Amino acid sequence: MATDMTLAARPAALETLSLTGAQMVVRALKDQGVSHIFGYPGGAVLPIYDALFADNGITHVLVRHEQGATHAAEGYARSTGKPGVVLVTSGPGATNAVTGLTDALMDSIPLVVLTGQVATHLIGTDAFQEADTVGITRACTKHNWLVKDVNELSRTLHEAFQIATQGRPGPVVVDIPKDVQFKTGDYYAPEQIRHRTFRPKTEPDKDAIARAVEMMAEAKRPILYTGGGIINAGPKASLALRELASLTGFPVTSTLMGLGAFPASSPQWLGMLGMHGTYEANNAMHDCDLMVCLGARFDDRVTGRIDAFSPGSKKIHLDIDASQINKIVRVDLPIVADAGKAIAAMVKLWKAEGLKAQAIKDWWGQIDRWRARKCLAYQASESLIKPQYAIDRLYALTRARDVYITTEVGQHQMWAAQRFKFEEPNRWMTSGGLGTMGYGLPAAVGVQMAHPGALVIDIAGEASVQMTMQEMSTAAQYDLPIKIFILNNQYMGMVRQWQELLHGGRYSHSYSEALPDFVKLAEAFGCLGLQATKPAELDDKIRQMIDSPKAVLFDCRVDPTENCFPMIPSGGAHNDMILSALSDAEVSDEGKMLV
């Protein structure tokens, strides 16, 4: 691979250091400011582990499965804004990392994953623990490399950090054969390396910003549809969004990925939109005359039926990735830029021109009528813990603290997204695009490593959490007081819900049979186990969980038949929601084909 440096006369111009490949890895991580890595040793990475042994500068977190390492690194990245770093061995080490890589690609999370590889002369011979790692991970990384020359290693590592973190963030893999780790070569520092062509566009086009604020000033029924791009653009972007909302008075909704960018306590907040979004958010999306999409990507979970998606609106789409423009929905004004820079430019221009929004009182009146439907209401119970009640109590009893929430995937995730109120970005870590059950527990490990004093809670389901349960052992090893709050309804709840609504109540293989005793399981890991079965005991048990210095598995037994509403049925439009179990909305045959 040719870059600026190989073209220049490099040895004369640059000062280099002679290191082994393994030493270069450790040195490059430190030069990149990495303080934590998540990993698991094995034959093909032993030289790197040896170099880590000799150096105290980096904290290595030993996971129990490589998938756990990737999700922990994701949790670390999402809660800090820094890239997550993973170190695993060849073959099964690399293939076990594939789910986390795909998860990070779908949710635009910066990960640098280093994999060991068999020695270069063994590549292609079906050697022990050999896998075609760059081949396997090509489709689930932003970019990847196999480094066959130790003199290319430091450059590749630095480029890996650039590519993972710049532009639309994403996961990268650097595959390093064992002989390259042993060989000695020239080490280059990060500032000596610049990728030859990779220059993501981050500055917004001035004319596009001017046109955008003009459209916003003319809108009578506007909505800000925000997403994870704002979180990824850093805390400044969230601040810019808040200022834009306050200047314009526009209502704000967010995707699952964007929760926390805008404070849920604001009167302008409509709640999450999409399949399990609020009635007011989805109806506002449907009826708006101007949709300002900021760092979101018109995911199918957000849009519902495309040909009925917000039919009467003009659409502005801000995204750092040009390929997202017009991918699902044709838009009237694309802006390809960093969300923070673009929103700040809108704010600046709005102020400079002294613009005023239209009187949108009628629009707010309509929104208030939608709000009055109280779409998140549920039938309370004195005998059974309703999952919604459990989330509400968890929120109420933790809101005064510095809380980070991770989740697994399913009903519990949607209830958490609907009901937990986030005021700040980087506090909500959930698997959105890929929908990875088993994400939340290891993600909580990563979050807690980054924020030792914070209260880190994985809102989990009993099915999901069993997928990566072994990471409780990691939490125990590093004294991480993560709280695994399991809404145990004894079903793969979302599967059960779909089977009830779409498959005639035939609950094929969705019952969680032979569940472990979670209290004993916690004790076996050296953690605290708690169980609540009645609403009356919930608060005390939650307090015990919070107060424990240990990692906790909380078995919260909830109503097994509760469904998550509101819901846009598959193939439905935004104004076609099922509000409760009493609703009689039908799902078309076409809708049943969709996931």
Next chain:
Amino acid sequence: MATERHTLTALVDNEAGVLARVVGLFSGRGYNIESLTVAEVDPVQRTSRITIVTSGPPAVIEQIEAQLRRVVPVHAVTNWTFASHGIEREMALVKVSRHALKAAKAAAETFGARALDEGSGVFELTDAPAKISSFIEAMRGLGLTDVSRTGVAAISRDNG
């Protein structure tokens, strides 16, 4: 939306796996590849040009171009189909059975194809892809036995 055929070129770093990235993008996202041509074009800069003929509705073509531009070692993507300054050529080797040689020669002359080897009945034609297809169709009527096409190469007419 109606399906259109487009010729795209991507200038890429000639590094390991770059072709797999581009081809994997097409298969992974369900795009068509009608032909694919690739070779290094600058041994000093180590760049290759990949030319792909694809088909799809205009919105899909637009996505293909955008997705190609995301691939890290891709420097530039050009769509030649509506570019008046683009020029496209393809080369084909066409073989006919011995008894058809005489008629094939006459047909080849009208197309401007040349006989590569009198005895074996192999003809070579370099032209626009549509002309190549017509030539092959003409030969098919006469006793075609085998065809090899290179796929399209495209370049700009602009000079300066």
